[in-house]
Amino acid sequence: MACLSDDKILTYLDGEIKSIEQAIIRDHLLICPDCRRTTDSYAELHKILAQPVTSEPPAWLIPQIMKRIYPEIPKYTSIAALIAASFIFFVTWIYIYFDFSKNSLIKALQLTADSTSGWLVNIIKAISTIYNSVQAAFKACNAFLNMLLNIRLGGTMIIAFALAFSGLVLSILIRLLLKKPGAEK
């Protein structure tokens, strides 16, 4: 095999040569002192380049980038969002827990509407409409809340979640307090 070109030696040191060719080069280096000398001289440089001297970016760089990506929400917006989120969460949990859609009163009203005519129907329809509107409002609030949370409210989200959880606990307590003794029998 003819002597290795410098170009070949450098590519070999960079590990950019196929394994078969690498083996051929290795064999050649064992028998050729000239090529071995050249390879050794580049190997030192290669080792140094493979351990770059790096600088540390400033610690504030990432926080600053995050600020630019997610501009800070004005304080009053956060407070308003916090109140709104807490309220929505609290009411939603109570709503979910008591499950108004299965409320016997509403069911009774709907059944009555089916078998009644005249002014009573209109009243029942009005109640049903209000009930449906409330339900729609709940859904809208939930959607709005999801949107708010997607805008990275961070702390607000955590507090709202804590309030929601406390809402759930409260609703359980209310339920337990309202439970008649011996109702399970």
Place this chain on the structure above:
Amino acid sequence: MRKYEKKIFNFVIRMVRNEEVAIDLTQDFFIKIFTVLDKYNFEYKFSTWAYRICYNLVIDHIRKNQAQVNSLDDDSISTKDMLSSDNVTRDDGFKNLSREETRIYIWKIVEHIAPKFRELILLRYIQDLKYEEIAEITALPVGTIKNRIFKAKEILKQEMEKDGLPV
């Protein structure tokens, strides 16, 4: 973000050789990544795609500010002058530099070679990319990359020999 922060910053700072500009460009890079993330094609490696964006940002900056980013010609590097303010110079020249000092010295020379060589050395050794990945990022043929890296190493070797450093 943490994964790429250091590598990107180090690539940029060595290309533009100005800390303030490097910080600005690193910020611009991450903001750009966030804004064009929806255009990312999953067929490509994320790192290659990201480095390509970074590379284009840096090259655009260098083109726009050609006067400020005055690169030295391959043969005009006066290493001793260049390193005079650094702590790698010695009264007895460069012959007795420790391994760590040699490393700092070599990387200082890298900062001063022409951008067309420097960018490839940085992509290869700081970003630890393969020739093919570098080709995708720089839109250069693999053969050209090999040749330029070879030439860059030749320059570095010559500089080391010139300063009496054992090579």
